[in-house]
Amino acid sequence: MRFFIFEHQQTPMKKIFALLFFTQIIVSQNLSQYINPMIGTAAMGHTFPGATLAFGMVQLSPDTRIDGSWEGCSGYHYDDAVIYGFSHTHLNGTGCSDYGDIMIMPTMGEPSFNPKEYSSTFSHSNEKATAGFYAVKLDKHNIDVRLTTSTRVGFHEYTFNSDGTANFILDLNHRDKLLYGDIKIIDNKTIEVLRRSEAWAKDQYVYARIEFDKPLNISKVIANQENRNGFYSGTELKLALSKNVKKGETIKVKVSLSPTSYEGAKLNMSEINHWDFNKVKKQAEEIWNQELAKIKVSDNDKNKLTIFYTALYHTMIQPNIAQDIDGKYRGRDNQIHKAEGFDYYSVFSLWDTFRAAHPLYTLIDKKRTADFINTFIKQYEQGGRLPVWELASNETDCMIGYHAVSVIADAMAKGIKGFDYEKAYEAYKHSAMLDHFGLKAYKENGQITIDDEHESVSKTLEYAYDDWCIAQMAQLLNKTDDYTYFIKRSQNWKNVFDWQTGFMRPKKNGGWDKPFDPKEINNNFTEGNSWQYSFFVPQDIQGMIDAYGGKGKFEIKLDKMFNAESKTTGREQVDVTGLIGQYAHGNEPSHHMAYLYNYIGKPEKTTEKVHYILNNFYKNSPDGLIGNEDCGQMSAWYVLSSMGIYQVTPGKDEWETTSPIFKKIIINLENKSQIKINRKNNQKIIPKKTNNKVLEKEHILIPVPVIDAENKSFKNELKFKLLNPKPINFSTYNDLKIYCRIIDENYKNSPFFEYYGDWTLIGRNTKVLAYSEINYNGKFYQSDTISASFIKKPNNYSINLISTYNPQYHAGGADGLVDGIYGTTNWRKGDWQGYQKQNFEAIVDLQSEIDVEHINCNFLQDSRSWIVMPKKVIVLTSKDGATFTEISHEDIAVDPLNYDVFTKKVALKIPKQKTRFIKVIAENYGKFPKGHQAEPYDGDAFIFIDEIEIKP
Incomplete structure (x- = not known):
């Protein structure tokens, strides 16, 4: 074997380390011995332990959950003690539930379609999971199960340890909703199946061909549409196949899948054209060894090797060949x-x-x-x-x-070939120019606010990064105009950066949303809070450092995040786990943050944080993942970081480095060359930063001004002021100005004028538009234009809330219920008040006695989010505010299992009377019933109320 040591000039990794390239790849080792598929099956890893191949179509695994619960997203949870069957599709560590298609369960005796009867207890002591293989004993009827797989075919082997009638239950109603299914009997050893289902995927097709190595008879059928000899169909569809067996007899089953047709399933069955289970198992191990050999690490600690190779294994489970x-x-x-x-x-x-x-x-x-x-x-x-x-x-x-x-x-x-660059560019430019999910406002205003779309801060930040990616490709393809457009859009992060508090912060009605707590998890962020999003500017890290005040202040900010109290406020978010201060390794927005110390010349802090995470948040045990696996992302962080590399900015041919935790690492590349990493050639490298020239001069973005006012609605008058942003990326500037325009019923076509001081709005609905302008070296730069609408209240009522709303769902405070502003079905935009574990109760003061005949209350239902209609609405009146008399009520038939999102106006007609005080009571539904996704969490319903209308 010949090898040469030299500085590699062509590697796509520009900043990694000295490299050794070899002319041959080392003979494959038995790396699959280090795979422990049980890692992540407990706690909240949401992995599955069953048999699969790298990127394979089949994931043949036991199902211990038949509901859509969060902990059961993969179909299996280590804490469970009952197996309902073995299905052929599973998701690897997601936070939503789906799959579990083509479920087969062996039983003995009289066949039953009741999951409680055909299920069986099992013990982890009788369970074995390795790469491409799973085995278990079903206690109920003493059945030994072995499972393995090829890419498209699941291979089962069942040993019945007692004499009697053996059954195979095929339950097409297993787990998610069956839209339509059919079963064709080809012969006494072969059936074909179509399953169309709805869960997370709204219309999923799975065709299957099932072959047994021994003949079986149909013993029981449920089919609510066609039920004739040899063909069964419907939305309720179950089949039992049976055979008399002797003690120790084995029956083998092969199941091929296809997304297209029965013909496709039959063709795919050719992957296994024999009945030798051990041969398939051995081939699966060999295939995994080939895949795992792409990276070889050396260490004396077998636990570390197991954690590493299981992580690499988890990165290869999905995406799936389709x-x-x-x-x-x-x-x-x-x-x-x-x-x-x-x-x-x-x-x-x-x-x-x-x-x-x-x-x-x-x-x-x-x-x-x-x-x-x-x-x-x-x-x-x-x-x-x-x-x-x-x-x-x-x-x-x-x-x-x-x-x-x-x-x-x-x-x-990175110069990867094999796809059409121009067609790819056309596709992602198209995605960026759509109008959904807040993009329309983002394009027009340079930001997304709460008024536009929920999760507004996260969407603004992530769109900005994606736009930078598009700009890089535009530059590569010499699309100058597109480059200029998207590189400017990529700086929209500046419009949600509050230069005063030093956080990414939600905007509402042209200004900062109030109150603000950076620890609060709410609907302005995606599975996180402001701490966890205030460092997401991977496309402009130097600009972000400047925004925080330079390297020293940026280091202080990072330190504060890692050293803050490890507690969040606001909504309980099950994904936010693995907290180090406010850093949350259990969810993806935090994953790059430890590497940011490299950018300020403090690589030792990167190493400290990365090694702490590697050593404490990944374990060789079922609870060995600190958060959802998320289709390989959690494990990919480990694989890269343990090798001492990480890519903070995908789209830039540049890797960050830290000290690896393994003595020796060899990466075998597809071109037969190798990259060799060891601790000596990869220690505490201070990365050379690339100055981002695109953020200078003509491509600069001026942040939008802030329209600062106490409320959106007002009774008589409202004061507001305009605040200029900090002009990030400018070293010197002058003539920083704001221009505004006031539009109301008297001034409909007023021009923009220079803002010169606080304004007071009096007596009418008004819209304010504003932009900032800067003179830099004789050239003027202008921000996007933002707007705010201020609404004069339609009444002078006041309201006293007797119940207490959830702080996340305040609708601007008590007056939000009588301000004339109505919420929509997108309740995450913040216009509804939410009450949990209590009735809603409030008293409206009309300020004087007036004639009242109609009282309307608006409610919302989104049962998937635990928001349902009240059971009853009661109206009472009073002239003195002390003694109230019930004058009307309405009982509401609440269906908490109706997952449609809708609003309902409860209109109560009362005997016309003079009154001053009106009390409204709405009775909370309470605990959710069996079958609702909140049930395992002992969930309590919310009441969401928006506007109380009182009319003569």
Whole structure:
């Protein structure tokens, strides 16, 4: 073997370390011995322990959960003691529940379709999980189970340890909602199945071919549509196949999957054309060894090796191949297409995986990276836009941003070939120019406010990063005008940065939302709080450091985050875990933060934080993940960081470094070369920073001004003032001015004029528009224009709240219920008041006795968010505010299992009378019933009320 030591000049990693390249790849070792699929199956890892291959279509695993509970998202939780069956699709560490398709369960005796009867207890002591293999004993009927798999075929082996009637229960109503299913009996050893289901993916197709190695008879059927000899269909569909067995007899089952057709499932079955279980198991281990050998680490600590290789294994479970052997796949248009020159994949958790998993793939899986991008392009062509969170040919629109552009930009920056750069650019420019999810306001105003869209701060920040990715590709493709447009958009983070508090902060009605608590988890952020989003400017880290006041102050800010109290306020967010101060390693927005110390010349602090996380938040045990695995992202962080590298800014051909935790690391690349890392050649490197020239001169963005007022509504008059932003990235400036425009019924066409002092609005609805302008070296730069609408209250009523609203859902305070501003079904924008574990009760003071005949109260229901209608609304009146008399009520038939989102006006007609005080009581629904997703959490309902209307 010949090798040479030299400084590598062509590697895509510009800043890593000295490299050793070899001419051959070392012979594969048995690395699969270090895989422990049980890691992450307890606590909140949400992984599954069953058999699968790298990026395979089949994930054959036991299901211990048949509900849609958060802890049961993968179908399995280590704390459970009952198995309901073995299904062929599972999600790896997601925060939403789906899959569990084509469930088979062996039993003995009289077959039953009741899950409580066909399920069985089991013990972890009788359970074994390795790479590509799973085994367990079902206690109820003493059945030994062994499972393995190829890419598209699940292979089962069941040993019945007693004489009697053996059954196989095929329950197509297992877990999620069955939209339609059918079962075709081909012969006494073969059946074909179609399952169309709805859960997170709204319309999922799974075709399956099931083959037994021994003949069986149909013993029981439920089919609520067709039920004839050899064909069964419906939305209630279950089948039992039975056979008399002797003690110790074994029955084997093969199940092939296809997203396209029965023909596809039959073709895919050819992956296993025999009945040798051990052969398939051995092939699965060999395939995993080949995949794991892409990275070889050396250490004497077997636990560390197990944690590392299981993490690498978890990064390779999804995305999943989603085409038949002949290349046919189901597109986003629900039509069948054929992949030409690439493999088509599914399950893209891009909000999570763009951060570390996809950068890892660009290092060890360039071919698959190109395939992923070709898949994105086809989804754009066939579905109208790039994927956000695609699942089984469905766009779930879960999470935020359009982070497919990050994956594409990163691949292009690193020179990865195999996809059409121009078509990719067309696709992600299209995604950036849509009007949904706050993009319309973002494009027009340079920011998203609470008034525009919920999770406004997070969306503004993540759109800005994605726009930077587009700008890089525009520059690469010589699209000058697009580059200028998107590089300016990429600086929109400045519009939600509060230079006074030093936090990314939500805007409302042109100004900062009040009150503000950076620890509060609320609907202005995506699964986090301001602390966890105030460092997300990966595209302009130097600009972010400048915004905080320079390196010294930025270091202090980082230190404060890591050393703050490890407690959040506001909404309970199960994803925010693994807290170090306000850093939350259990969720993705924090994942890059420890590496920010590198940018201010403090790499030792990066090493300290990274090593603490590696050593404390990843363990060789079922609870070994501090948060959701999230389709490989949590583990990809470990894989990269343990090797001493991390990509803070995907889309830039640049890696951050720290000290690795392994003695020796070899990365085997697809071109047969290697990268060798060891502690000596990768110690405390202070990364060389690239100055971001695009943020100078003509490409600079001026932050928008702030319209500062106490409220959006007012009785008689309202004072407001305009605040100028800090002009980030300017070393010197002059003539910083604000221009505004006032529009009301008297001034409808007024021009912009220079703002010169506080204003007082009097007596009418008014709209204020404003922008900032700066003179820099003789050239004028102008911000986007923002606006605020101020509403004169339609009455002079006051209100006394007897119950206490949740601080997150305050609607601007008590007067928010009588201000004439109505909330919509998008309650996350903050216009509703929310009350939990209590009735709503308030007294409206009309200020004088007036004739009243109609009282209307507006409520909202979004049962998935634990918000339901009140059971009863009661109205009482009083002339003195002390003694109240009930004059009307309405009972409401509440359906907490109705998951539609809607508003309802409860209109109460009362005997016409003079009164001054009106008391409104709305009775809370209370605990959710069995079957609701809140039930396992002993969940209490919210009442959401917005406007109380009192009319003569």
